Amino acid sequence: MEIGTLRLKVGLAEMLKGGVIMDVTTAEQAKIAEDAGAVAVMALERVPADIRAQGGVARMASVRRIKEIMAAVTIPVMAKCRIGHFAEAQILEALGVDYIDESEVLTPADEQHHVDKFAFKVPFVCGARDLGEALRRIGEGAAMIRTKGEAGSGNIVEAVRHMRKVTGHIKRLTTLGPEELMHEAKELGAPYELVRWAAQHGRVPVPNFAAGGIATPADASLMMQLGAEAVFVGSGIFKSSDPERRAKAIVQATTHYKDPDVLARVSEELGEGEAMRGIDTSKLAEEELLQTRGW
């Protein structure tokens, strides 16, 4: 009998496909998310929009908060640790969290190194802006990749850019000859074996989800149609005017992402409910971006 294998880590991500993972900060929100059909919740101290507004150092959520959320729901509970903060990750593993997000949304703890994710039995998800970053994280043991997007912005443009970059680059890899792949690995700054695998199979070696800026059912459908296999919704739900209804609508939109009639209906059911306000990410200064964190 084996535990903590890559197959088991990737396997849980497979089970989350076609689903919506929702950011929650309290047990009550976790319950609302579960009742709305979330496949998992992400336990946080503050949602990204508040981290952005309030500033300060953003750390792993408090242990008490995470335990309350774990006790409130039967679906998997994820939690974030700071980039490179393997001690936070060790605590999350000890708590029995089901997935760890080594996340740029929190303030990085290490300016060069990410966590050695092979050292853990609990699987990790990491954000990526392009294929090189995705393959570096997988090389370190990540069992799921998500776009970084721009968390807390309510603006889908960054997640779209990141997803298109990854899928576009993979398409290009499949057209290259074997002799071209080493140069490609060098340019990408990614492990050669993983570059070769992606070129042969025409996809990222682990499940590839979307995150960062999803605020509407249409946003979820857009990311799924661009190749995401599931979506994370951070501030988009609990920063909207009617979280429960919006959560349900995004769940339906993620399943029926290819069906415009269903998308129109679930969007209509939102009525006058407003999506989170959102920000124009092109107006953000470089140092205000969360996506540039990670190496």
Next chain:
Amino acid sequence: MRIGVLALQGDFALHAEALRRVGVEAVEVRKPAELEAVDGLIIPGGESTTLLKLMEAWGFVPALEKFHAQGRPIFGTCAGLIVLAREVLNPPQFSLGLIDVTVERNAYGRQRESFETEGEAALGREPVPIKMVFIRAPRIRRVGPAVTPLAGHRGECVMAREGSVLAAAFHPELTDDPAVHRYFAGMVEAAHPC
């Protein structure tokens, strides 16, 4: 012969791949009307609470009861087993009740306790070795008298069949071992010779 894979949420794409590997045409099913075109159905792994909500929203409960009453085979893995079971514990929740077993959700533990192992399955005249991958898996706590256990782990039933319904607590679709999908394809073939 065509086998549908319920594609509301979960690892439906892996089941479709596994079916294609044993030479069966696989079709994704997202609406009850799409059940008309298939001879059997797989309910995949995923989150059972999410699956149930999506099934209820789209009228899948009566549609699957009808599908079952017509004798068309159904195979559920993990969340699919939970959805098919007669009774669900931890917490008690609605299920279709198409196979007479009681299952307890997440009863092997959280993700860090998820495990893979090898075992034997009674899929033919001789038991065959199979790989079993358990992910936050449900545990079969009771097996009804009309149910045939097909595989075990540490003395407990982990795969069972009652008539046209097959269910497993583990994920054959996460391995490259086609034995279980081949067995289910045989059930569908026998129910609908064409």
